[in-house]
Amino acid sequence: MRPWRPPSLTGQLSASNAEVWNHWPTVLKGLRWLLRPDAPLLVNPRPSWHKLSWFAEFIAAIPRYSANTTETARLAIAARDHLFRWAREEGIDFDLGERGILHIYRDKAAFDHATRVSRLLAAGGLERRPVTPEEMHAIEPSLAGDYYGGFFTESDSMGDIHKFTQGLAAATERQGATARYGHRVCDVGADTNGAWVRAHDGEQTIREAFDGLVVCAGVGSRGLAARLGDRVNVYPVKGYSITVNLDEDASRAAAPRVSLLDDEAKLVTSRLGEDRFRIAGTAEFAGFNRDIREARIRPLIDWVEHCFPGVGTRRVVPWAGLRPMLPDMMPRVGQGRLPSVFYNTGHGHLGWTLSAITAEMVADAVMDARMEGDAKRATTTLSR
Numbered sequence: 001m002r003p004w005r006p007p008s009l010t011g012q013l014s015a016s017n018a019e020v021w022n023h024w025p026t027v028l029k030g031l032r033w034l035l036r037p038d039a040p041l042l043v044n045p046r047p048s049w050h051k052l053s054w055f056a057e058f059i060a061a062i063p064r065y066s067a068n069t070t071e072t073a074r075l076a077i078a079a080r081d082h083l084f085r086w087a088r089e090e091g092i093d094f095d096l097g098e099r100g101i102l103h104i105y106r107d108k109a110a111f112d113h114a115t116r117v118s119r120l121l122a123a124g125g126l127e128r129r130p131v132t133p134e135e136m137h138a139i140e141p142s143l144a145g146d147y148y149g150g151f152f153t154e155s156d157s158m159g160d161i162h163k164f165t166q167g168l169a170a171a172t173e174r175q176g177a178t179a180r181y182g183h184r185v186c187d188v189g190a191d192t193n194g195a196w197v198r199a200h201d202g203e204q205t206i207r208e209a210f211d212g213l214v215v216c217a218g219v220g221s222r223g224l225a226a227r228l229g230d231r232v233n234v235y236p237v238k239g240y241s242i243t244v245n246l247d248e249d250a251s252r253a254a255a256p257r258v259s260l261l262d263d264e265a266k267l268v269t270s271r272l273g274e275d276r277f278r279i280a281g282t283a284e285f286a287g288f289n290r291d292i293r294e295a296r297i298r299p300l301i302d303w304v305e306h307c308f309p310g311v312g313t314r315r316v317v318p319w320a321g322l323r324p325m326l327p328d329m330m331p332r333v334g335q336g337r338l339p340s341v342f343y344n345t346g347h348g349h350l351g352w353t354l355s356a357i358t359a360e361m362v363a364d365a366v367m368d369a370r371m372e373g374d375a376k377r378a379t380t381t382l383s384r
Helices: 024-032 049-060 063-090 108-123 134-141 161-174 219-226 249-254 294-307 346-382
Strands: 042-043 103-107 129-131 150-153 184-191 194-200 205-210 213-215 235-245 259-262 267-272 276-285 317-327 333-334 343-346
Touching: 024 042, 049 063, 049 235, 049 276, 063 108, 063 161, 063 346, 103 108, 103 134, 108 150, 129 134, 134 150, 184 213, 184 219, 194 276, 205 267, 213 219, 219 317, 219 343, 235 294, 235 346, 259 294, 276 294, 294 317, 333 346, 343 346
Parallel strands: 042 276, 103 259, 213 343
Antiparallel strands: 103 150, 129 150, 184 194, 194 205, 235 276, 235 317, 259 267, 267 276, 333 343
């Protein structure tokens, strides 16, 4: 059994990482990397209708690259306020580190692209500033290597998503919600009057009816949506991470305190408390395969040893998870074909970053639908 972790690979709350991937340079890099097993972006060449349809829609969304990047930044900033408020009100301690995120670039071309992205992020309300190599080392003194420059977003942060989700689950139960763990959803259905779920708890199968249903099932959302009459083309994009256990004083001193994003290597990092350093990234299009491959983990360890040579990597825990991605990189939030079905899924590489605002949005959609239904019933009663 692998250690369970919620589907956020590093624990970054990163509005500065809002750039969507629907961009021709990303497509060209992916083609160049096709035969490299350690490539940051890897596509299994075996065709499937799901994969082909997803990539066709991905390319079709390229003209919306700028608008979607700006909108994602706007959503991420709004989400931050809600998430921090929830944590304060419910007393959730999740090792929050409000130390910003530093993006690092090794050449002028990459830095110039980041400058253009910064303008798109600024249109969404995000402030991030360019920094020189000297300023980069002042922000994070333990960072080794030579760099052309960077961008620093002071308003971004990091934390332990496992602790946060545990605290949030406890808060919902205190407010009257019923959480059922260890159940496997076998089937779902809905009509204009309600919805039902059939699930197995390991011993028996139960079927329950509800007023409505919110599908928030990650990479399982596509299959559930099809049963409910909707098309939600989520693809499982595998990402990898390692957690470096900082067992020695020297490693704890040499590990970074500031969260980093290396655009060239497609890696992000977070310091989780005093004794853990997490590095995550890469994207692999290989269906629902969850295997942890050494060729994908080794570059993460090499990156740590190159950028933070004082950190010991003798005790490293690898992990792989599936990001639920829609072709345009935007989450699907709101009502489905039926008035009793709603969606909150497809957050991709920004699951935790966007989660709070999309939760508010889907809650608003549910309340609006309920009020509309009540109004229709009241009208029907009066007309009689």
